[in-house]
Amino acid sequence: MGVATAPSVPVTEFDRNEPSRTHWQRVARESADDLATDAVAREQAGRAPFDEVSRLREAGLLTLLVPRELGGGGADWPTAYAVVREIAAADGAVGQLLACHYFLSWSARLFAEPARAAEIERRTVAERWCWGGGLGRQELPLTLTRKAGGYVLEGRQSYATGVLVADRLAVRAERADTGQPFAVVVDATRLGVRIDDEADTFGQRLAAGGTVEFDAVPVTARDILGSLSADEDVLSPRAALSSPVGRLLSVQLLLGMTEGVLAEARDYSRAGHSTWHPDWPLGSPQDPQVLTTYGELTVLARSAAALADQALKAVCGGLARGDELTYDEYAEVSVLVAVAEAAASRAAQESTARALDIIGARSVSSRLGFDRFWRNARAHTLYEPVSHRLRDVGDYFLNDAHPPFVLPLRP
Template sequence: MSRTEDTAWFEPLNAVLHEWAKTAAARDKAGGTAFHERRLLRESGLLGLSLPVEFGGQGAAWSTTLDVVRRMAQVDSSLAHLFAFHHLQLATIRLFGSDAQNHRWLGETVAQGWFWGNALNPLDKSTRALPDANGYLFDGRKSFCSGARDSDQLLASAFDDDGRLLIGVTPTNRAGITVLDDWDNMGQRQTDSGTVVFERVPIATDELLLQPGPLSSPFATLRPLLAQSILSHIYLGIGEGALQAARDATLAQTRPWIASSAARPADDPYVLAHFGDFWIALEGARLLVERAMQAFDRAWSRGLALTEDERGEVAVAVAASKVAAARAGLEVAHRMFEVTGARSTTAALRLDRFWRNVRVHTLHDPIDYKVRELGEWALNSRVPKPSFYS
């Protein structure tokens, strides 16, 4: 049983997922922005799930919040991505911002029903922070800005003349910001992960996350581990969604092969072996993901008392869970057609969306480097060095 079933959010979550499922295949074909489905999220109350009660949120643990992400990814991984990155932006404020900024933006998020978008890409150094009398002017183009379209607030990054990374908060509709509708990839087609153009956009000093600032303590470096954990849950959810789709198709329409001694596919030993492989891969990944989240919740509860060694142990657990979830998701989404048969390849079903989605998303940052980090731990007892990707 999912831990979300023990919360007050089981009913609203199920209601949202029920509506999403009706149009998931058609929306995958159409691409673009899922305005209606995003509105359902706004109305569900789930946008405040991870926020502390003191700010009007529900105070859910990160393990619970990401379990919701996983459930969403089983149905629609694009919208799961948007929901997860909304909460990642809020976590960034909590980790990098001051108490005053937390009260200001987290409280308003609940009061105003804000949906947050992402324009924070630390690998993209084309956006400059130009000194201004009241702070800085952000100028440039940001790529892979998931959820920026139809958002209310943005977390944006730029580099100053000294090469320092600055992260600021701005309303999406501020003068000088243009959100382009240019995301048209083969997978994750409704994440709106396109381009945002900043043309001398004013960011006041009190809109910059400077105290304590990015990656300023072991606790602050939990931000990249949360981001990596989000990816693990999305990969796992896609794999679980693919397994359910394969099961449904196999039981409903697959016919036994002429050489099979089984009267129905559900009794064919080769079909059963494939489903056994799928289950083993996903179950192993699930256990690693849940173990990593238990460690993450403990680390988060430590706050500023968290040590580098404790953080390192969480990083190893998160890396292992991400690699396992990526491999399991890719395997099941790819091999599902070996059990569903030729009829399941009809374009109307768009069952290939599971593979396209997990294939695109697992390119976020190279899995090979996560495996190398784990090798460093296994052989040399070195934990991953904190960065925006580890």
């Protein structure tokens, strides 16, 4: 038995979406080039990214995944993953912000009734919403307490992505009486919602992260999208796909950071000088240490990208199966994403750290901004460590055990 095999995806599905994908990748590249021009200055200023969100909104990227019949871009997940990776290469924090928006705004399709999901997506387009929050499990969960006419939402969610600029918040909350978890959508301006900036983070400063407090916030039945229970009697394999779909966004984010730092380091190396031999141009065949380091990092990056492609094929295959997906098939998809997570995490951490070694003491210059790649990658991997995913892979390989249903804290 291998670790897992990727469910097949009909070729016609990719063919049908190819023109749309080409268009959106071009839009993403143009947006990434725009973000790259002032990435260092914006990151050092650390202001809430209202301007960055406006750039994404004007480019049409916020409504990328909404079906065309509802007014959106009509793109598929392979396109969305490619867009996140492109944006993250220029600005990892904005890439995370966009990834979180995609995951949360799309999640209604899996958790809510079809009519309600369509209504949410239609309003997302019409009112140009940006989504923030998170559906991952918190140590101190938010609670839903039944009141006349509905519920009240109470509690505190620490460092939730996108909340400083969000129009809608999607959060995980547990029923106070039963403990059952639900996905809940809340207007960010609703009475009782308080959002505080967490400006002391050393990385991902422009991901608009903050702490959200809910003080007896009214919640109606329509605000509750659906159950997040991990019980197989409640959670369908199709809904369980929300976990690998969200975690694969994290993979693309890390790959973008990896490719971004290597591209910038290469550009600098070609114009600079070797840290080991000042008389040799950096990147020259005369400098074996530099070439070896670039070779090792290229192997890491491309290996992680290949595993991400395999995981993407698996995710698309699972989504194509829809309600016919089985739990055994879901497990294969989840394990393949876990493998890609581990590889992308290693590639990002090593590339962003060792790029500084290649550049040498000059990399401490804040003007160059190379440190932002390391800080962004390290901050993300601290929130989404891969140790649990590696155990899941090992348990699946050794014991055929299904990985648990775990939603990412920060897609």
